[in-house]
Amino acid sequence: MTSITGDQALVKKINRSIVLNTIIRHAPLSRAKVSTITGLNKATVSNLVQELSDHHLVEEIGPGESSGGRKPRLLLFSGRAGSAVGIEIRLSQMIGVLTDLEGNILFEREEQLERHDLDFVLKSMTTLIKALMHEAPPSPYGVVGVGVGVPGMVDGEGNILFAPNLGWEMVPLQQRLEEEIGVSVTIDNEANAGAQGEFRFGAGRDAEHVLYISAGSGIGSGIMIHGELYKGARGYAGETGHMSIEADGMACSCGNRGCWELYASEKAYTQASPPLPSHRTRQLANLALAGDEDVISLFAGIGRFLGIGITNLVNSFNPQRVVIGGPLADARPWISSALEEVVAQRTLPYHRERMEITFAELGSRSTVIGAAYLAVSQFLGPVRVSTL
Ligand SMILES: [Zn+2]
Structure with a gap:
């Protein structure tokens, strides 16, 4: 029996x-x-x-x-029954938050990241995590875990397979961090973490099928289907930045040609003509705000290319909502109308019905809040059955 x-x-x-x-x-x-x-x-x-x-x-x-x-x-x-730490590794900074179990930020801290060698990053990360854990208020469960969002491909065991911008390959980050801090660690790609953040606590809250597009130094996507993140056979789904949108387009570092992110992310800034004084979205957004025509038309061009890729994804996945996050969301006033126009012109009509395009509500914190949620979700139990 x-x-x-x-x-x-x-x-x-x-x-x-x-x-x-x-x-x-x-x-x-x-x-x-x-x-x-x-x-x-x-x-x-x-x-x-x-x-x-x-x-x-x-x-x-x-x-x-x-x-x-x-x-x-x-x-x-009872969101206050415990807390969780979320970390996002970016190129030049590391962002850390302590949240309750409902994604409310209790404490936040940022560290500059001057170098990317693993020992240095691990040491800074350990210091940051311990500082955040120290701020945790008394609660029945205490700190339930640590979640980390990284700009790279992550497998199901928390190994970073490839993070070109950090120069990392096959890094067992989860294992190394757990050894250092003695708390359970969950690692995921920054776009997947951002999708979770927006789905649980931001622009995707009341939707079931959400495409989250993280546009920054590249493009990645988190695909929520029936309230669950779709990860593919081995966990690598969502590398939409490397979908070809120009058959004979520019060569990409991935080996393909005409990849979406070459045209619709911050990578496009390097091809601007005339050359631009800055390659940071926030600085360019300030120029656009001051009426700089070159920057405004650059953003409109990026908006059009974002729209082309989003059209492909909408036709493939038929989402309820598309949420655009990452640094390029700062350029929303100059990219959104071009983007929406392209999607309206090109998307299949039935797919367009009742489909919304919106921008991240958690702003630059989608990934770090989503990373903390990875730890919460691990704590609440692996059996997650959609009830929607
Ligand atoms: Zn590529």
């Missing part, structure tokens, strides 16, 4: 995860509403809510509206 017991334990674990995810996603809500959304019967919901409440993960607030009879008590996720 042990197999039946095993199955029952698994079913209970899955149901508990469904109930918890429902409360996280739809709170505040009553037990009856949880039952309606999940299809689980009221007694099961009540038992699981009791268990989650005993584990400090769910709490109740005062009576909600009633359609007659006793007013129901509403359930909330």
Whole structure:
């Protein structure tokens, strides 16, 4: 009979995860509403809510509206039951946040990154993580884990396979960091982390199928399907910056030609004519704000190319919402109309219906907040079943 017991334990674990995810996603809500959304019967919901409440993960607030009879008590996720550390490695900085379990930033700190050799980065990262952990308020679970977003390809074991901008290849970052800090570590690509950040706490909150495009020194995408990040067979999905948009276009460092990111990311600044004084989006945005025509038309050109790539992705994935994040989001006033025009002209009409294009709500913090969420999600349990 042990197999039946095993199955029952698994079913209970899955149901508990469904109930918890429902409360996280739809709170505040009553037990009856949880039952309606999940299809689980009221007694099961009540038992699981009791268990989650005993584990400090769910709490109740005062009576909600009633359609007659006793007013129901509403359930909330106890976001303060623990905290998490999120780290984003950029080219010249490392950003770190301490968040509660609901992505609210409790403390934030930034370190300059002068060098990229692994020992130096590990040492700075360890110092930053320890400083953030030191700020954690007392809570039942304390710091539940550390999540890191990196500009590169990451496998399922937390190894960085390739991060060209850092000059890293086959770096066992998760293992090295766990040895240093003694807390569980989760690593993912910066676009995947950014997609999680926006999906959970930003512009993708109320959508189910979201394409997050991170446009900065290159382009990467996080693809959320039915509320889950699509990672592909081995975890490398979303390298959309290397999709060809010009068959005989410029040669790319990846070996392909005409890659999207050569035309629609900060890489395009180097081909501007006349040459531009700066290659940083924020500085160029200041010039555009001051009316610099060359910069304004450069941004419009990038907007058009962003639109071409987004058209390909919209036709492939039929998302509800496209969220554009990363440093290029700072140029929104000058890229968005060109981008939207191209998407309106080129996307298949049925795909365009009820599809929105928007920009990251968490601004430059999508990735770091999403990285902290990776740790939270690891802590809350590997069984994540969509309840949407
Ligand atoms: Zn390429």
